[in-house]
Amino acid sequence: MRPSKLWSIYQFICSCGICRKIKENNIIFYLTITIIIIIVCYLIGFLITFLLLFSYIIYYIYNLCDKLLYNPYNPEDSRVNVPTPKSYGLDYDNLFLNAKDGTKIHMQFIKQPIETANKCITMIYFHGNAGNIGHRLINAIEFHKRLKCNVLMVEYRGYGFSEGRPSEKGLYQDALAAIQFVNSCRQVDSSKIVLFGRSLGAAVAIGLADKINRNSRLSHLRPMAMVIENTFTSVPDISRHLIAQHTPDCPFWIMRFFQFMPDWFYKSRFNSIDKISRITVPTIFISAQLDELIPPKMMAKLFKNSPAIYKELHTFESGTHNFTWKCPSYYETIDHFLKTILELKALMVSTENNTYDTPTDIPSYQSIDLEAIEKMPLIAQQIQNDDPSNNESNRK
Numbered sequence: 328m329r330p331s332k333l334w335s336i337y338q339f340i341c342s343c344g345i346c347r348k349i350k351e352n353n354i355i356f357y358l359t360i361t362i363i364i365i366i367v368c369y370l371i372g373f374l375i376t377f378l379l380l381f382s383y384i385i386y387y388i389y390n391l392c393d394k395l396l397y398n399p400y401n402p403e404d405s406r407v408n409v410p411t412p413k414s415y416g417l418d419y420d421n422l423f424l425n426a427k428d429g430t431k432i433h434m435q436f437i438k439q440p441i442e443t444a445n446k447c448i449t450m451i452y453f454h455g456n457a458g459n460i461g462h463r464l465i466n467a468i469e470f471h472k473r474l475k476c477n478v479l480m481v482e483y484r485g486y487g488f489s490e491g492r493p494s495e496k497g498l499y500q501d502a503l504a505a506i507q508f509v510n511s512c513r514q515v516d517s518s519k520i521v522l523f524g525r526s527l528g529a530a531v532a533i534g535l536a537d538k539i540n541r542n543s544r545l546s547h548l549r550p551m552a553m554v555i556e557n558t559f560t561s562v563p564d565i566s567r568h569l570i571a572q573h574t575p576d577c578p579f580w581i582m583r584f585f586q587f588m589p590d591w592f593y594k595s596r597f598n599s600i601d602k603i604s605r606i607t608v609p610t611i612f613i614s615a616q617l618d619e620l621i622p623p624k625m626m627a628k629l630f631k632n633s634p635a636i637y638k639e640l641h642t643f644e645s646g647t648h649n650f651t652w653k654c655p656s657y658y659e660t661i662d663h664f665l666k667t668i669l670e671l672k673a674l675m676v677s678t679e680n681n682t683y684d685t686p687t688d689i690p691s692y693q694s695i696d697l698e699a700i701e702k703m704p705l706i707a708q709q710i711q712n713d714d715p716s717n718n719e720s721n722r723k
Contacts, residue, residue, distance in 0.1 A: 385592065393594045396527070396562060397493040398457040399486040409487045410461030412437050415468055424508055426484070426500040433488035434505060435460055435480045437471050438514065448476040448519045448551070448665060451505050453528030455649070459487030466652045470523075473658040474665065477515055481505045483531075495534075495595035502535040506548050520550045521665065526621065526648065529558030530597035537602035549608065552668045554661055556613040557648050560600035560625045563590045568622060603629050609637040609671075611664040613657075615646030637671060639664055 399405055412419040412435060420436040438444045450470055454463050460480040467478045483498050484491035491497060510517045524532035532553055539545045559565035567588075590596055610633055614626035623642065630640045643654040651657060 388588075388592055389594050392562070392566065392592070393494070396456060396595055397485065399459070399483075399493065401457040405457075405459045405462075406487060408461075409433070409459045409482070410464055411435065412464060412468065415464065417468065417471070422508070423488075424504050426497070426504045428497070428500060430484050430491040430497065430500070431489065432484060432501045432504055433460075433482040434508075435482075437467065437478045437480070439471070439475060439477055441514075443475070444477055444514050445516055447516070448474065448521050448669075449509050449515045450474070450476050450478050450521045450523050450554075451502075451509060451532075451550075452478055452480045453502065453522070453524040453531045454480070454482075454486075455526040455528055461487070469652070469658060470661075474662050476521070476665075479505060479509060495597060498531050499534050499538060502531050503538065503545075503548075506535065506539075506550070510548055518551065519669075520548075521552045521554060522550045523554040523556075524558065525556040526558055527597070529555045530562075530599050533558075533599045533602050533606065534597065536606045536608055540605055540607075551609070551672070552665060553606075553608050553610040554613065554664075555610060555626075555629065557615050557618055557621050557626070557646075557651060558599060558629070559597070559621050560628055561590070561598045562596050563588075563593050564600070564625065565621065566593070569620070600628060600632055604632045604634065607634055607636050609668045610635040611639045611641065611661060613646075613651060613661070614640065614642045615648060615651040615654075616642050616644050617646060618648045620648045637668065 411421070417437055420438070422434040422436055423431045424434060426432055439447050452460070452463065452467055452470075454460055460467075460482045463480065467480055470476060471478050481501060482489045483493055483501050485493035485497075489501075506520060506522075509515060509520055522532040522536060524530070532555065536550060536553060539548050539550075590598075612626055612630045612633075614623050615621075616623055627640070630638065641660050643651050643657065646654045646657075
């Protein structure tokens with residue numbers, strides 16, 4: 328109620344002689360209590376309105392983070408047009424598997440010839456945050472040809488032909504369904520499963536390996552190795568970095584808000600820096616030094632935090648976020664790592680919980696001094712080249 332209206336009411340009361348009656352009947356105390364109650368009600372109403380507005384803002388930001396993280400409609404026809412290996416002259420199995428919650432997940436399984444499919448490595452391919460598995464076919468087919476391995480491409484829920492909506496928990500369920508399928512497939516060697524992930528896909532691979540590591544009932548699903556490429560330490564970390572680096576014109580108070588926003592504001596966190604510290608699976612880290620999205624420092628941190636019984640860190644000076652696979656010696660580097668793991672496999676002694684003791688003669692390998700990476704700027708400058716494929720939309 329406005330002060331002017333209150334003053335008008337007071338004047339009306341005085342003109343009617345009500346004040347004299349109040350004094351005579353000694354009811355000033357009750358009037359004071361009534362006014363205090365009215366004021367308190369106003370304050371409570373204001374507080375409730377503020378809390379509701381604040382809750383709505385938090386809820387909006389909480390869900391906005393997922394909308395920015397998952398981009399299944401880039402390009403626009405990604406949910407209806409999924410290229411297949413058949414367009415490249417390769418036979419494949421088109422699969423729809425049920426995740427734990429019943430969501431149907433689309434996958435493409437490119438296998439080696441029958442006589443070698445059950446002897447070679449099987450790579451489970453986890454893609455980035457945009458598009459669908461068909462947009463990674465060239466890379467997957469090169470793995471199939473050069474590494475002579477089977478490749479199972481997983482299309483997350485909410486992407487391509489898969490059902491449902493993407494979420495951190497859901498993506499882990501999709502990954503688990505994929506490795507359970509490979510483990511039960513009689514046409515392949517379940518002891519030679521390799522997890523490959525790029526960007527968001529690497530976070531999914533790390534999350535899957537950590538889940539297997541922490542659940543004794545899933546210990547039989549332990550992969551032989553992991554290939555981690557151009558990924559982040561966590562969603563909150565990369566969000567703060569991208570806001571600081573790519574929104575210089577953003578108001579200062581908004582930037583400070585996101586810089587100090589607690590991790591629980593994020594619906595999907597993919598806390599890989601914590602999960603990687605519990606995974607002893609042999610791992611190779613592929614880091615692009617011209618990555619326009621993920622700072623090389625994050626890959627270096629993941630490498631340092633990894634307790635893998637055997638690990639390698641390789642940097643590619645001309646590599647970008649999505650196209651490191653076009654760099655010279657990319658496939659040879661991964662192939663050499665996997666062959667090394669196969670050679671060292673006999674030295675790894677399995678314990679009752681299906682973890683491995685670390686042999687004293689297995690060294691940890693890195694191709695570059697970590698101090699050199701830590702001195703690099705948070706974000707590298709892109710080098711323009713004549714490759715038209717580098718002009719495609721970024722897919723984290």
